[in-house]
Amino acid sequence: MGAEVLQTVTTFIIALAAGLISMIIARRLHIVPIVLLLITGVLIGPEVLGIIEPQKLGATLEIIIQIGVAIILFEGALTLNYSQYRKVGRVIFKLLSIGVIVTWLFNAGAIFLLFGLPFTYALFLSSIIVVTGPTVIMPILRRVNLKQNLTHILHWEGILIDPIGIFLAIFSFELLISHGEGNILFDLFLRLGVGTLIGGLFGYIIALALNKNLVPPDMQNSFILMATLVTFAICNALSHESGVLGIVVAGIVISLTTKISIEEIKKFKLDLTDIFIAVIFILLSSNLNFDNVKRFFPEGLLLLLIITLVTRPINIWLCTWGSTLKFHEKVFLSWIAPRGIVAASIVTLFTFTLQANTTLDAAVRDNLWFMETFVFAVITFTVVLQGLSAPVVAKMLKVRHDLSKNWVIVGAHELSYKISKYLARFDKNVIILDSNKFKLERYKQMGVATEHGDSLAYDIFDREPFIQTGRLIALTDNIDLNTLICHHWKKTIPLEGLYKWIGITATSKEKNSAPRDPLASLAIWSNLSKPSILSDQLGKEERSLIIKKPEELTSYERENAIALMVINQDNEAIFSPDPNKKELAPLLTREWLFLAKKSFSLAPFLDHRHIFTLDKTFDQPTMIYDHLLDLLIPALNITTSQEHDNLIQNIHDQAKKETICIGNHVALFPILKKTFSEPLIALIKTDAGIDLNAYDKKPIHLFFFIFAHNADSLRYLSIISHISKIVTDKLVHKQMLDQISSEQLQQIIDLAISEKNI
Template identity: 30%
Template sequence: MFETTLFQLTAVIVLGILSQWIAWRFRLPAIVVMSLAGLIVGPFLNLFNPQESFGEVFSPIISLAVAIILFEGSLSLDFREIKGFRHSIYRISTLGAFIAWILGSLAAHYLAGLSLDVAFVIGGLFIVTGPTVILPLLRQAKLKERPATILKWEGIVVDPFGALVALFALQVVFWVNDFITGTSLLLFFGASILAAIIGAGAGFLLGRLLEHGYIPEFLKSPVVLTSVLLVFVVSDMVMHETGLLAVTAMGIVMANMHLTSIRDLLHFKENISVLLISSVFIMLTASLTVDTLLDILNWRMLLFVLAMMFVVRPISIWLSTIGVGLTNQERTLIGWIAPRGIVALTVSGYFADVLTNAGFSDGNILTALTLALVFATVLAHGFSIRWLSRKLGLQATEEAGIMIVGGSAFTAVLAEAIQSFNKPVLVMDRSWGALFESRQLGIKTEVGDILSEHTEYHVDLTPYEVLVAATEDDAYNALICQRFVPELGREHIFQTPIHIGDPSDYSKSFGGRKMFDQEYDIHTLNRFVEEGYMIRKTQLTLTYTMDHFLQDDAHKTIPLFAVDEDNHLFFVADGKKRAIEPGTTIVSLTSPTRKMEKALEKMSNVEVPTKD
């Protein structure tokens, strides 16, 4: 049973998703966990070898998966996102890539011992990073907007060009050695341009069909997925490795057509990409052999890897970003983060075969050299990005920020209470006047519609992992929650209780988790604050438990949220009672009558001195 192809295919998928979950649960770099899982079941325990089991379909599966992943990444490359630092991305993707190509080739020749011809080819390939490794790192690190966007765009844009640069270098090597004619070299440029035209044309045509209703809603995602595979295969048939350029061009064109259904497509593609990235990493690492891993330990390879990480990458970034407005901290971080991933692994195998068959004896070590660079960069950058970004002051926040939509008297005091625990808080509303109380209390505010495209591209929402919809419109609150569920997760989406109609009439799957008890809707809470209700903080102990807290007060006390000893904040939601440990601080909205009684009680305990 364990040797069947069906079982091994299922095992690859299960291991990939399990690795993603372990990485999320223990806050580890996902690509590191996936790589280790593949090594354990593959070369270490020798449980199965996907490359042997899947046979001839192994490479096509990897290629199609990479095409989908690259398209999904390019589908998020909206030019409105890079307003203000477009020049930085252009310089890094062109001049920076060229410098990295030349320096990487020299390092491969003088340090790794490759011939100049082979080094010229592999140096072009190693300029790639790619969405399969960059995007998981960015999700983990929570960088500030500018460095995160630059790294994302570089990874996606340079990925297909890295393969094309290596292919161009291969054509030049064959031309110099009289293996091909100058006409073949010209055909390379023609095929590359044709691939870009095919991808861009297909993207534009598909976008028009989607926008004008020629494709029904239930077929949109399947049609787009099928089109991506078709464009990739057709372009790759014209010339090997140009398919990556085609699907990237296709995604960028569709991203900048501002389609009404683009968000639905993105969510669908993101889900598929997570599955594919997980599975592909397991397949590639599980297919390695112990001999290949031992080859990585060669001192010349290790010296080459160190040069790529500590010399080639930093120099290429620092030289290419002169005068573009980036800070030294940003240039340092970008100059360090450059993990290689699936594209480098898959494409290097192709070049190794072609160069070996052409008579270049050192072509057979390209796979081991690529593996050494991939593993070293994945481990080093995966474990260091959070630490380095924090040291350089480029992490958006270490704390999970909270965004409150709806300005009012209650949300102002709620935001102030949250901020007192050193949590980033943002209050947003469509009305400047509605944010008056929040501004008075020193809370960060933004005027705008959370659902508008202007907000999406001009307000940095990266630091905020929790959303509270607290406007006076129940339907608008539910719509806000539904919009952000795919990005933040339902467990991090909250809204104030429904105040019109029977709450049971509303589907539980629509909207966010309901905060507080049902009777405390936003109108009631605002009235309480206007009547003088105040924020009260109560720390629970072994002798003063949550039960004591709830029974201690004859007047209204509304628990809002709690903060445990590790400074983790959780809201009172869905009417569910959860076990609250001693040391936790309960934050509640308390009647002014209770405050007055406490004050009188303290005054009564004060001894008044008497005259003799």
């Protein structure tokens, strides 16, 4: 092996080792990895210890950087959630449009005035630092625990601004190298056209190959890596510097058009990205020239202060004008705008191109040193200053959020739904997470926040709903899976906030697992059956979850109810509390959640105020519907005439289609609508019956109206079943027909419910 080859291999290996070790330490310390990468690179570079000398790599350094940047930018495009573009709020939209232009022009003006550089060069330099980036924003958001509205803004600004910044950098680059001559727009659209068309074409071909299963699963990662580099090379061959746009477009197309899961591909690309970030930052920071750094200051310090304390606040105030954000919230947003991986990648890529360009103006060529020094100074200044100060500033401005309010329940079923409703009474934000879309849809329609996804996905924490999760309950039927879920989520949630169901069959060791165990979490409800079994029982009304103060329990409930949880004075959950313990005496006045062994009962849904006896004669059943609705306006919470008319029309339409004529003078009318959170039963008895073409040709005297949520099928069917048990009892049926007043009718029904235990 020649001396040059040996030196290249040694330099690459040292850079890789130093970079990855720095990233591991940074993540263990919960700080942004860029900080340690920059420090490590400078220390082992020629300016300090001299362990590596990147400049001696020559063209090899450019090859490494080119490949690394291609993979970094492709991974960023591949992992973005583009469906969120249409969901962003007005403030974020302004930050991505007005904010980008303001940042670009203001910073370019500051560079031009302070350093006297050509304005096109200043515009190009300013375009590079427009982007913020999720790699530096996400660690800050996890550490600071901001209010949700601020988290939402910073999160999506960091994610969605990347491709916009790349487009702006390409445009600015075109302005710079054109020298004001030739057709700037033609050259720009040529690069944009080649990058978009070639990148889109290759992205479509890659997605098609994956969708058609043309590539074996075990070779998909290698195939994607090869295709990424081929796309980058072909774009650059057809039009210089169009490869950057090409791989971004390819990543977008693949992300939008692949029908199969690409989670493993994303994870592979993320691993490669980590490797190249480590190598690139070490090589570049070790190559920083201290003389250039000295030349950058003191004017450079003033420039950094303008970027941080002038441009960003102006940007935020313009983009949040007329919003509901408060003054102190705007101040915090003005303070946070760290730059990271994308800015470093762009400047690295264009540095080699500009150094090779022989037609540059002398004023630009003589100041090429400024480019890397400036960008890395901005990265270091913003990441270190804003990253370290963010918790203190957030506390001073009172924009922090109590993480104990944010809960995730893994597993979509009736038990998790009932628990979420209990927690919501104490102002908790609960999300049910499951990989089954069908299950989630039911609870979403019932007003619960749901998220579809894999709780063990590597990037689950980067999804906005889970950035500030403070508590998690793993509530699947699989004990081992619950343990793995808690182990996975302990990266962002403290152990005292992780809870798992471990089942009746769990060993004593599992039931008493200590937090010091790497896989440990707090085992809860080990005396309960599987969540799916409990959910089935809850759905069939064989069991019920009741919310009461312990002193309000009936004697039957005290004997048969199990205390599941209570929220204490500190707003923390206590699981499986014992009401008889002296230390819990202060909590007896609070509402507890109990699991009761109780059959489904009609009583809570058939209120005496909703039972009516009418001596009027009705020619048409629609007349009864209209009269009933007028009687039930308070119970159904109807506040406007529009709501009244819509519900009347809904009742008429459903009655035509779904009337259940049991016969023997009885009919059931289901009115299913998602606005009914809880079932409500109304009963009308008319002396003059109405002919509804019942099978026995008898007129209908007893009209049962069932108002229920259209997704609450289990309780709806239970109600029909129990009403059937009452009206098919010959004695009860006769007594109901004979009663004159609604009070007498109520007494008959109450007695029947009690005797039949329904």
